[in-house]
Amino acid sequence: MIQIIPLDQTLPGMVLGEVLMSGSNMLLPLGTVINTSHIESLRHCGVSEIAVLSPSERTIAEVDEQREALRGQVERLFRRAGSNITMKALRRAVLEYQLEKLK
Amino acid sequence: MSEITLQMVVDDLDRLPALPEVIWDLMDYLQRPEVDVGQVAYRIARDPALAAKFLRVANSSFYGLQRQVATIPDVLTVLGLRAARTLINGVAVVTHFQTLVVAGYDQRAFWLHSAGTALCARALARELGTNMENSFTAGLLHDIGRLILAAHFPEKSRSVTTYRAEHDCHPIEAEQEVLGFDHTQIGAALALRWKFPAEIVVAIASHHKPMGMPAGSLVDQIHLADVMAHVLEFPGGNDDLVPFLSNVAWNRLGIGWVKFKRLLGEVDAQRNDAEWVLS
Known part of the structure; x- marks a missing residue:
C-alpha cells in the first residue's frame, strides 16, 4: 500500500512508492530507498510530501x-x-x- | 581405548560428589505430607548457593510473580509450598551438578535442553492435570546420564560425539553403537541411587522407548516434552535432530495437534526463563 507522508516525516530507509516528478522532470524513480541527502535535496526542490510504500509491503x-x-x-x-x-x-x-x- | 560397560559406569556413580547432607535433608523433609514453611525456609537457607539460585528463579518471570520477593519465607508463601517443592528439587540437583567439571563438553547446551524439557513437561502436566512437580524434575533430569558419562568417561563421551557427527544419527544411536548402552540407563541408575520418586526413575529410564509403558505414566509426558524441546530448539544448532515420536505414546496422551501447537506457543513465550538454569 502506498502512503502519502509529509517530507519532514520521511525517514531514511523508506521506499518511494511512485515516481517523484517535478513538472515533467523525474526527481527520483519508483522504488528508491530514501537516504538523508535525498530528503535534503527534495526539500530544496520545494517538495512537501512524498508517496512511500507502507512497511508491510516493504517486508x-x-x-x-x-x-x-x-x-x-x-x-x-x-x-x-x-x-x-x-x-x-x-x-x-x-x-x-x-x-x-x-x- | 578400553571398553566400558554399563556396570562400570554405575559403579562409578560413587565417585560423584555426594548430594550434600543439607540437600538430602531438605528433599527428605519435602516428601512429608505436612510441611512447615519456617522449617523449609530454614533448610534452604543452610545452603547459600541453593538459597541464592532459588531466589533468582522465583523472581524471574518463570513464576509470574507480581512483585519482587526478597526472602525465602516470602517465596514459599507467594508460590505455595507445592510449587516451591518443584523448584527446590530442580534447583538443588542443578546446583549440585554444576560443580562437576566437564572439559570439552557443551554444558550450556546440555542445561538449556534440560531446562527447556522441564518447561515443556510442566506445560504438559498442567494440560493433562497431572503432578507438575514430578514432570518438571523429570524433564530437568531426563538426560543427566549424558552429563555423567561426559564427566567421568570423557574419552568415551567424545567417541560418541564423533560417531554421531560422522553418521549424522540420533545421539542415542551413537551411544548404543559405541558403548552398547545409553544415557537413559545411567540416568535411571543415578535417580534410583538418589531415591527419587519411582515415576521419575522410570521416566528417565524409558523416555526414548515409551511403547510398553502403561497409559497415564510420566514416561509419555517426558517423551513428548523431549520432542517439544528439540522442536523449540532447546538448545538449537545445526546438528540437532527431533527424536523419534512414538505413535503409541502420542495417541495415549490424546493431546491432538491443535493443542500441541498451543502448548508450543506457551513454552516459546517463556523461553527466556530456561536461562535460570545457567545463572
Whole structure:
C-alpha cells in the first residue's frame, strides 16, 4: 500500500512508492530507498510530501525469506525422521506452528 | 581405548560428589505430607548457593510473580509450598551438578535442553492435570546420564560425539553403537541411587522407548516434552535432530495437534526463563 507522508516525516530507509516528478522532470524513480541527502535535496526542490510504500509491503520479500528459512530449519530438524506417519504429522504441525508465528 | 560397560559406569556413580547432607535433608523433609514453611525456609537457607539460585528463579518471570520477593519465607508463601517443592528439587540437583567439571563438553547446551524439557513437561502436566512437580524434575533430569558419562568417561563421551557427527544419527544411536548402552540407563541408575520418586526413575529410564509403558505414566509426558524441546530448539544448532515420536505414546496422551501447537506457543513465550538454569 502506498502512503502519502509529509517530507519532514520521511525517514531514511523508506521506499518511494511512485515516481517523484517535478513538472515533467523525474526527481527520483519508483522504488528508491530514501537516504538523508535525498530528503535534503527534495526539500530544496520545494517538495512537501512524498508517496512511500507502507512497511508491510516493504517486508514481503523479507517475510518470504523468513518463511523459506523456517522451512529449511524444520527440514533440517526432521532430516532423519523417515516416512513414519506420526513423524510426518509432527513435522506438519511444527511447520504450521512456525509459519503461524511469523504472521 | 578400553571398553566400558554399563556396570562400570554405575559403579562409578560413587565417585560423584555426594548430594550434600543439607540437600538430602531438605528433599527428605519435602516428601512429608505436612510441611512447615519456617522449617523449609530454614533448610534452604543452610545452603547459600541453593538459597541464592532459588531466589533468582522465583523472581524471574518463570513464576509470574507480581512483585519482587526478597526472602525465602516470602517465596514459599507467594508460590505455595507445592510449587516451591518443584523448584527446590530442580534447583538443588542443578546446583549440585554444576560443580562437576566437564572439559570439552557443551554444558550450556546440555542445561538449556534440560531446562527447556522441564518447561515443556510442566506445560504438559498442567494440560493433562497431572503432578507438575514430578514432570518438571523429570524433564530437568531426563538426560543427566549424558552429563555423567561426559564427566567421568570423557574419552568415551567424545567417541560418541564423533560417531554421531560422522553418521549424522540420533545421539542415542551413537551411544548404543559405541558403548552398547545409553544415557537413559545411567540416568535411571543415578535417580534410583538418589531415591527419587519411582515415576521419575522410570521416566528417565524409558523416555526414548515409551511403547510398553502403561497409559497415564510420566514416561509419555517426558517423551513428548523431549520432542517439544528439540522442536523449540532447546538448545538449537545445526546438528540437532527431533527424536523419534512414538505413535503409541502420542495417541495415549490424546493431546491432538491443535493443542500441541498451543502448548508450543506457551513454552516459546517463556523461553527466556530456561536461562535460570545457567545463572
